[in-house]
Amino acid sequence: GNSVTQMEGPVTLSEEAFLTINCTYTATGYPSLFWYVQYPGEGLQLLLKATKADDKGSNKGFEATYRKETTSFHLEKGSVQVSDSAVYFCALSDLYTGTASKLTFGTGTRLQVTL
Amino acid sequence: NAGVTQTPKFQVLKTGQSMTLQCAQDMNHEYMSWYRQDPGMGLRLIHYSVGAGITDQGEVPNGYNVSRSTTEDFPLRLLSAAPSQTSVYFCASRPVGLAGGRQFFGPGTRLTVL
Numbered sequence: 001g002n003s004v005t006q007m008e009g010p011v012t013l014s015e016e017a018f019l020t021i022n023c024t025y026t027a028t029g030y031p032s033l034f035w036y037v038q039y040p041g042e043g044l045q046l047l048l049k050a051t052k053a054d055d056k057g058s059n060k061g062f063e064a065t066y067r068k069e070t071t072s073f074h075l076e077k078g079s080v081q082v083s084d085s086a087v088y089f090c091a092l093s094d095l096y097t098g099t100a101s102k103l104t105f106g107t108g109t110r111l112q113v114t115l
Numbered sequence: 116n117a118g119v120t121q122t123p124k125f126q127v128l129k130t131g132q133s134m135t136l137q138c139a140q141d142m143n144h145e146y147m148s149w150y151r152q153d154p155g156m157g158l159r160l161i162h163y164s165v166g167a168g169i170t171d172q173g174e175v176p177n178g179y180n181v182s183r184s185t186t187e188d189f190p191l192r193l194l195s196a197a198p199s200q201t202s203v204y205f206c207a208s209r210p211v212g213l214a215g216g217r218q219f220f221g222p223g224t225r226l227t228v229l
Binding site for chain 1 (some may be wrong): 155216220
């Protein structure tokens, strides 16, 4: 079955530091890949996505590249801010099951950015 | 657009009590789903629906019932709450034609079962 593996957190960084959160996946077919972000006390919001190999998703300074050869979708940001403190979820959705395709989530990585 | 709304925001139940978590969306999305979020386990799918009158089980359906009488609403019922159901519950929706696409999440319901 499908699965997503994320690096364990929490990740604590100083403001303006470089961020990498690793994500690897196992899936049948050709999944779409997502990063969702959850700010404290809120629901999940889509941060970025990629739908095919070598696609790069980007938003708010965050980037992730769909690497089919390494089955990875690592999240990066060049300079984090305190406002980026949140929990980040890697997820995949495959088209194999058609209209009922479902999201499979990783366990989430908590990021804490300090001044 | 209000998007996906959930009520209540917080709830405390005693073991054996029943309750319904409400979820509504105003985006005319056919696909709706319920997840639970537990520490160290990410989000796990409970039930989902691809349209009014159609529901199916997800990864962790035991102890939960759903129905879908309208496109807008997708309530989740706990018939006899257990402490193992203490969790944060999220409802999500998307257009059914957007298989593989993003889902829109509600703000969540934090449930504690004593």
